[in-house]
Amino acid sequence: MNDIGKLVKSLSFIEEFVETTTSLATERNVQSLLSKVLLSARNFTNCDAGRVYVLDVTKRKLQLRISQWDDGEPNAAWYQVRDFGQVGAQTTNDPLMFCGMTGSVVLIDDVYSYNGFDLDYVYSHDQLYGTRTQSLILVPLRDHDKQTIGVLELINAKDAYNRRYVSFKSLEAIICAFAAQAAVCINNALLIETNNHLIGLLNDTNQRLEKENKLLKERGSRKLDYNIIGQSDAMQQVFGLMEKAMDTGVSILLTGETGTGKEVFARAIHENSIRKAKQFITQNCAALPEQLLESELFGYKKGAFTGAVTEKKGLFELANCGTIFLDEIGDMPINLQSKILRVLQEGEVRPLGATESVKVDVRVIAATHCNLHSKIQKGEFREDLYFRLNVFPIALPALRERNIDVKLLLDHFIRKYTKQYSKKITGLSPAALDVLLKYRFPGNVRELQNAIERAVLLCEHDGSILVEHLPDAMQQVGASATMGGRTGGTRITPLLNDDRFSSLKNAVNAYEISVIEQHLQANNWNQTRAAETLQIPRRTLIDKMSRYNIKTPDKKSAQRR
Numbered sequence: 190m191n192d193i194g195k196l197v198k199s200l201s202f203i204e205e206f207v208e209t210t211t212s213l214a215t216e217r218n219v220q221s222l223l224s225k226v227l228l229s230a231r232n233f234t235n236c237d238a239g240r241v242y243v244l245d246v247t248k249r250k251l252q253l254r255i256s257q258w259d260d261g262e263p264n265a266a267w268y269q270v271r272d273f274g275q276v277g278a279q280t281t282n283d284p285l286m287f288c289g290m291t292g293s294v295v296l297i298d299d300v301y302s303y304n305g306f307d308l309d310y311v312y313s314h315d316q317l318y319g320t321r322t323q324s325l326i327l328v329p330l331r332d333h334d335k336q337t338i339g340v341l342e343l344i345n346a347k348d349a350y351n352r353r354y355v356s357f358k359s360l361e362a363i364i365c366a367f368a369a370q371a372a373v374c375i376n377n378a379l380l381i382e383t384n385n386h387l388i389g390l391l392n393d394t395n396q397r398l399e400k401e402n403k404l405l406k407e408r409g410s411r412k413l414d415y416n417i418i419g420q421s422d423a424m425q426q427v428f429g430l431m432e433k434a435m436d437t438g439v440s441i442l443l444t445g446e447t448g449t450g451k452e453v454f455a456r457a458i459h460e461n462s463i464r465k466a467k468q469f470i471t472q473n474c475a476a477l478p479e480q481l482l483e484s485e486l487f488g489y490k491k492g493a494f495t496g497a498v499t500e501k502k503g504l505f506e507l508a509n510c511g512t513i514f515l516d517e518i519g520d521m522p523i524n525l526q527s528k529i530l531r532v533l534q535e536g537e538v539r540p541l542g543a544t545e546s547v548k549v550d551v552r553v554i555a556a557t558h559c560n561l562h563s564k565i566q567k568g569e570f571r572e573d574l575y576f577r578l579n580v581f582p583i584a585l586p587a588l589r590e591r592n593i594d595v596k597l598l599l600d601h602f603i604r605k606y607t608k609q610y611s612k613k614i615t616g617l618s619p620a621a622l623d624v625l626l627k628y629r630f631p632g633n634v635r636e637l638q639n640a641i642e643r644a645v646l647l648c649e650h651d652g653s654i655l656v657e658h659l660p661d662a663m664q665q666v667g668a669s670a671t672m673g674g675r676t677g678g679t680r681i682t683p684l685l686n687d688d689r690f691s692s693l694k695n696a697v698n699a700y701e702i703s704v705i706e707q708h709l710q711a712n713n714w715n716q717t718r719a720a721e722t723l724q725i726p727r728r729t730l731i732d733k734m735s736r737y738n739i740k741t742p743d744k745k746s747a748q749r750r
């Protein structure tokens with residue numbers, strides 16, 4: 190080539206160079222810019238391949254962002270992110286780290302006979318993808334302030350005419366000039382990318398804050414109406430937990446003795462949540478045999494079993510977008526537990542006899558009075574279901590642990606039942622109040638409520654509730670307190686005048702009957718639970734009931750309400 194020819198070639202090269210770098214400056218998308226940068230660099234230098242590595246926002250981690258070989262873009266699985274914080278620039282044996290940290294060019298013409306830097310990443314790439322790296326150059330990408338923002342790597346430079354390998358030495362100057370221009374464009378695009386990312390984050394945060402604000406405003410204007418009595422610290426803690434869980438939709442596990450208000454709380458959570466416009470459905474898992482419970486909860490298709498003459502929607506479907514309260518979850522048959530788990534995990538139910546599942550969005554609130562841990566140990570309750578339900582546990586305190594609430598509840602129920610039965614009474618006599626404050630309430634609020642309802646009915650118009658209007662078990666507390674601690678004996682007299690106490694045996698029997706009746710009543714006539722609170726085997730309870738002719742009143746089953 191003569192001088193004129195060389196001059197023309199140089200001029201057209203410069204023209205192409207300027208054109209390319211100008212076109213790069215208009216590209217805003219980082220990934221397509223990197224792709225263009227690499228392609229242009231390879232075109233100028235006739236390289237087989239190349240890669241661009243970019244430092245992350247912390248300016249510590251060098252990440253592979255794009256890789257091109259003649260026959261495609263191998264994925265980046267082989268590449269290990271370089272952490273600049275781990276070694277010093279001068280001690281590193283890794284050429285990428287060295288180039289990035291010192292801003293120096295690394296040029297290797299014969300990769301397989303080279304023994305300077307550790308080129309393991311090159312060898313492993315060749316082995317993994319069947320490539321052949323002959324030579325390479327690493328050039329730092331630096332911004333206006335000479336801060337490294339990444340590394341440009343070009344591989345296997347070739348002669349444009351005969352496609353033979355050539356040394357990168359002759360191309361170093363032009364590659365460095367190109368890299369300097371490209372780095373400015375990449376830096377701008379990275380800043381725009383970071384900006385957009387931050388704007389996105391800001392928008393998300395704004396939206397979230399707006400939502401939370403709206404919720405808080407709604408909450409402020411919405412009168413939280415729990416209809417739950419309790420000012421003790423223990424109850425305040427429960428209210429706090431309940432408010433935290435209210436609008437989240439997480440599963441809640443309510444634990445506590447019988448009658449502590451698990452269902453009251455479940456209903457209050459639903460009625461004060463964003464689901465309140467939808468259904469609140471309750472199902473007592475101990476109340477039905479397994480198959481009936483299954484068809485209640487999941488529904489069935491026509492012909493799914495003998496008797497399934499029409500299709501029936503299950504409770505989960507009926508509670509869609511609302512809340513389902515699964516009471517006595519500890520008594521859920523083990524086979525059904527896996528189905529419940531599926532609802533919680535996948536948000537879908539499959540009615541009996543159906544071939545397809547139905548998507549449901551139901552908040553599950555479960556309750557139990559029994560110890561699920563021991564049920565898990567006995568293999569009666571699935572541990573995975575327990576963890577799923579127990580996302581947000583709330584333990585309700587027993588009434589005896591929150592004495593200051595007893596008075597409030599007494600006032601509340603006296604007001605309620607005097608209104609309900611249109612009865613005018615003056616309140617509780619001091620002796621009755623004394624008894625009630627001493628009593629341990631094994632049946633908790635339910636027992637107190639039942640006692641007051643009964644007492645209001647028994648009490649004289651315009652009179653006050655006396656000890657004799659209270660259930661026997663409570664009267665015994667009053668009597669034993671009088672016998673044990675006080676003198677005067679006024680409260681023993683009625684007992685001695687009573688035929689039932691004519692002999693010690695009769696008195697003991699009468700006492701036993703009243704205790705058993707109390708526990709049955711407090712447990713809604715559920716024999717299993719009454720036996721538990723009495724701490725006797727269920728069989729013994731049944732024997733005693735038959736011996737003393739204690740009969741369950743007609744309807745005591747706690748079904749769906």
Ligand SMILES: Nc1ncnc2c1ncn2[C@@H]1O[C@H](COP(=O)(O)OP(=O)(O)OP(=O)(O)O)[C@@H](O)[C@H]1O
Pocket residue numbers: 416417418419445446447448449450451452453454516556557558634635638712713
């Ligand atoms: N804090 C409270 N304030 C007012 N009433 C309450 C309170 N706690 C419970 N009650 C009343 O006590 C009775 C029993 O409550 P609930 O049925 O919610 O108890 P539970 O813990 O679900 O009982 P079980 O385990 O036997 O099903 C209900 O009539 C309820 O209205």
